[in-house]
Amino acid sequence: SQQGEEDPQALSIQEGENATMNCSYKTSINNLQWYRQNSGRGLVHLILIRSNEREKHSGRLRVTLDTSKKSSSLLITASRAADTASYFCAMTGGGSNYKLTFGKGTLLTVNP
Amino acid sequence: DTEVTQTPKHLVMGMTNKKSLKCEQHMGHRAMYWYKQKAKKPPELMFVYSYEKLSINESVPSRFSPECPNSSLLNLHLHALQPEDSALYLCASRPPGQGSREQFFGPGTRLTVL
Numbered sequence: 001s002q003q004g005e006e007d008p009q010a011l012s013i014q015e016g017e018n019a020t021m022n023c024s025y026k027t028s029i030n031n032l033q034w035y036r037q038n039s040g041r042g043l044v045h046l047i048l049i050r051s052n053e054r055e056k057h058s059g060r061l062r063v064t065l066d067t068s069k070k071s072s073s074l075l076i077t078a079s080r081a082a083d084t085a086s087y088f089c090a091m092t093g094g095g096s097n098y099k100l101t102f103g104k105g106t107l108l109t110v111n112p
Numbered sequence: 113d114t115e116v117t118q119t120p121k122h123l124v125m126g127m128t129n130k131k132s133l134k135c136e137q138h139m140g141h142r143a144m145y146w147y148k149q150k151a152k153k154p155p156e157l158m159f160v161y162s163y164e165k166l167s168i169n170e171s172v173p174s175r176f177s178p179e180c181p182n183s184s185l186l187n188l189h190l191h192a193l194q195p196e197d198s199a200l201y202l203c204a205s206r207p208p209g210q211g212s213r214e215q216f217f218g219p220g221t222r223l224t225v226l
Contacts, residue, residue, distance in 0.1 A: 031212040042116075042202060042217040043155070050212050088154055097212055098143055099168060102154035 004089045004103025012109040019076045021106040023089030024069075030092045032065055033100070034074050037086045046074075046087075079110045114139060116218035118203050124224045127193060133221045135186040135203030143206040144186040145215065146178060148199045155202055161186060193225045 004025045013019055023032070031050045035043040049056045049065045049072065056063050062075040076083055089103040116137045125131050135144065143162045147155035160168035161180040175197075177189040186203055200222055204215040 033214060035217075040200065040220075040222065042219040043204075043215075045214040045216070048212055048214055092212070097210060098160060098162065098206065099157065100215060101157070105154050107152075 004091060004101070006087075006089060006103040006106045008106060009104070010107045010109070012111065013079060014111050015079060015081055017079055017110075019079050019083070019108055019110070021074045021087050021089075021108070022071060023073070023103050024071045025089075025091055025103075026070065028093055029067070030097050032063075032072050032089060032091045034061075034063060034072075035088045035090060035102075037088065037105075039085075043088070076108075079108075081110050081112045084108060084110045114216075116203055116205055116216050118201075118218035118221050120221060121219070122222045122224075124226065125190065125193065126226050127195070129193075130189070130191045132190065133188040133201055133203075133223075135188075135218055136184055137205045137216070138184055139205065139207070139216065140183075141205035141216070142183060142208045144180060145204040145206070146176075146186070146188050147202040147204065149202055149220075150199050159188075190223075193223075195225050198223055198225045 004023045007022045033048045034046040037043045047058050047063050049063050060077045065072045086105045086107050088105045090100045119134045146158040149155045158172045159178045164180045175192045179187040200220045202220045203218040206215045207213045
């Protein structure tokens with residue numbers, strides 16, 4: 001199974017601190033994406049990194065990808081209470097960019 | 113219009129009922145998806161439609177019946193569901209093209225089966 005493992009499962013920090021979430025996967029990928037989900041709502045796409053890329057930035061987000069270790073990390077800098085949500089990595093692979101398989105997710109709580 | 117809409121937001125049904133979930137997008141996306149998500153779990157793929165044809169069925173029980181009447185609309189027909197089918201049902205769409213693309217998700221339908 002391609003399902004990703006995310007670590008930690010839950011993370012609680014203070015506003016202004018940085019949050020780092022990690023994702024590991026098992027087989028080769030085409031791309032890896034990160035999504036955010038506020039409680040009981042739909043998912044919002046944050047960032048996509050292709051298998052031939054090593055790092056991408058978007059605002060306060062920084063994503064890295066290490067295909068040799070089959071792992072990715074999402075860094076949120078200067079966190080805010082509004083960043084409180086579940087964060088999922090998701091990947092495509094096996095020659096298809098249509099099927100996304102999600103990791104188990106990290107629940108981030110940012111305390112004001 | 114850059115969003116995926118889903119109706120209804122909430123649905124309560126008995127095990128003998130027949131109901132339908134509806135998903136709509138007007139972004140010109142030609143791939144549409146149904147996911148099921150249980151509490152504190154990641155979304156699980158159910159079905160993928162590509163150019164209005166069913167391309168992936170993840171061994172979903174036949175009590176769930178998808179339909180894609182046109183490129184903007186996706187339905188999920190429900191019949192004889194079980195209480196364990198209670199979950200958040202998410203619809204998503206994806207821009208056309210073979211390359212890497214993000215998926216756009218709707219807000220979901222919260223389904224409760226009594």
